[in-house]
Amino acid sequence: MSSPDAVLAKFREYVLGPLRFMNLLSCFELGIVDVLKGNAGGGMTAVQIADATGIAPHSVEQMLYLLVKEDFVSFDESSASYALDGIKHLSDDDLGRVLPWMDMVKVVCLRQLYYLTESVRTGKVVGLKELYDFEGNFYEASTRYPELQASWGAMMDQVTGFIDPWFFGNLDLPDNAKVLDVAGNTGLGAVLAYRHKRVENLHVTCFDFPEKEAEALENFRAHGVQDHCSFIGGDVFDSVPKGFDVVMIKHFLDMFDKENVFRILKGVHEALDVGGQVYVLVPIYPEDVKSSCSVDFFPAYFLGCTMAQGGPQKISTYEQWMEACGFKVTKAVSQDISAMPPDVIPVHGIICGTKTSP
Ligand SMILES: C[S@@+](CC[C@H](N)C(=O)[O-])C[C@H]1O[C@@H](n2cnc3c(N)ncnc32)[C@H](O)[C@@H]1O
Structure with missing residues (x-):
C-alpha cells in the first residue's frame, strides 16, 4: 500500500467489520428479511415491518440504513417503503x-x-x-x-x-x-x-x-x-x-x-x-x-x-x-x-x- 490514506481506509474497514456483521445478521434474526421476503417485493413501511416483527419502527429504520446503503434492501422515498434488493437474488x-x-x-x-x-x-x-x-x-x-x-x-x-x-x-x-x-x-x-x-x-x-x-x-x-x-x-x-x-x-x-x-x-x-x-x-x-x-x-x-x-x-x-x-x-x-x-x-x-x- 503506497499511501497513509490507503492504509487508514483499510483500518476503517476493519473497525467497521464487526458492526456491519452484527447489523446484517440481526436483520435476519429479527425476522426483518423474512417479513420483506413474505411481502413478495411489494414494499413495506417501517411501521408495517415493526408491526410484523414486534420491534420499534425507529429501530427498523436504524437497522435498515446499512442494508439500504449496501443495496441488500431498497428504499423508495416517495412511499417510504422498503423491499428486498440484493438479498432477493440469493437462493435458499x-x-x-x-x-x-x-x-x-x-x-x-x-x-x-x-x-x-x-x-x-x-x-x-x-x-x-x-x-x-x-x-x-x-x-x-x-x-x-x-x-x-x-x-x-x-x-x-x-x-x-x-x-x-x-x-x-x-x-x-x-x-x-x-x-x-x-x-x-x-x-x-x-x-x-x-x-x-x-x-x-x-x-x-x-x-x-x-x-x-x-x-x-x-x-x-x-x-x-x-x-x-x-x-x-x-x-x-x-x-x-x-x-x-x-x-x-x-x-x-x-x-x-x-x-x-x-x-x-x-x-x-x-x-x-x-x-x-x-x-x-x-x-x-x-x-x-x-x-x-x-x-x-x-x-x-x-x-x-x-x-x-x-x-x-x-x-x-x-x-x-x-x-x-x-x-x-x-x-x-x-x-x-x-x-x-x-x-x-x-x-x-x-x-x-x-x-x-x-
Ligand atoms: C473440525 S471437526 C471435523 C469433523 C468431520 N471430520 C468433518 O469433516 O465434518 C473436528 C472433529 O474432531 C473431533 N476431535 C477433536 N479432537 C479429537 C481427538 N483427540 N480424538 C478424536 N476426535 C477428536 C471433534 O470432536 C470434531 O468432531
Whole structure:
C-alpha cells in the first residue's frame, strides 16, 4: 500500500467489520428479511415491518440504513417503503450456506476473539475459560455446551455437505472396503461416504469422542445406513482403531501444530496394514496467500476460538509431513477457487498416501 490514506481506509474497514456483521445478521434474526421476503417485493413501511416483527419502527429504520446503503434492501422515498434488493437474488441454497457461517461467527468467534491476544500469549483458549469456565479446547467444550455444538455443528455439516462430493470424487475404494473416518464428528462423513461410493459391501466407521456416539447412531438410523455405518469412541492421541483398509482424515489435521499432526499421522500409519491408504482433506493456504480469504479467517479461528494451536498449511507442507510420517504420497489436489461460490471461505486440498512398508 503506497499511501497513509490507503492504509487508514483499510483500518476503517476493519473497525467497521464487526458492526456491519452484527447489523446484517440481526436483520435476519429479527425476522426483518423474512417479513420483506413474505411481502413478495411489494414494499413495506417501517411501521408495517415493526408491526410484523414486534420491534420499534425507529429501530427498523436504524437497522435498515446499512442494508439500504449496501443495496441488500431498497428504499423508495416517495412511499417510504422498503423491499428486498440484493438479498432477493440469493437462493435458499445460498442462504443455507451463508447463514450457518454467520451464526457460527457470532456464537463461536465474536465473544471468544475478545481474548485472542491472551489465547495467543498463553497457548490456551482463554475465551472458553472466561465465558464457560471451561479448560480445554472448543471441540471438548462443544460436547458439554449444546449451544456451541448446535451453532458450530450446523456450519461444519454445511461445509462437509458442500465439499464432500469433491472429496469422494477423488476417493477410490475397492469392493468390501472397511473405511475409518477419523474425527468423524456425528457421522455425516460416514453417511456421505456410504452414499457417494457405490461399491459392494462398504462399511464406514466414524471415530470420534465417545460423547458423539448417540447422535452419530441416531444419524445413521435417520439416513437408513445403520447396517453399513458404525461408531467407535476414543481419542486419536490414545490410539487409532485397527482393521481398516482406508482411513479418511477430514478437517482435522489443520487443528493441530506440526508435532501433533505428526502424532496423528504416525498413529494412523501404525494402525494400517501395508498397502493401506490414507485420504486427508484439509483447508489449505494457497501458495499465494492473497489469492483466497483463508488467512483472514483461520489463524484467529484456530488460535482464539477453538484450539489455541494449529491452522492450515500449504498443500506442499502437508505432502512433506505425510512422507515424513512414512506414507508414499500418491495424489495431492487443490480445489479450484474460481469454481467456488464467492462467499465460501475455506479452500481445500486432498492429499492421499499409501503405507508402503511396516
Ligand atoms: C473440525 S471437526 C471435523 C469433523 C468431520 N471430520 C468433518 O469433516 O465434518 C473436528 C472433529 O474432531 C473431533 N476431535 C477433536 N479432537 C479429537 C481427538 N483427540 N480424538 C478424536 N476426535 C477428536 C471433534 O470432536 C470434531 O468432531
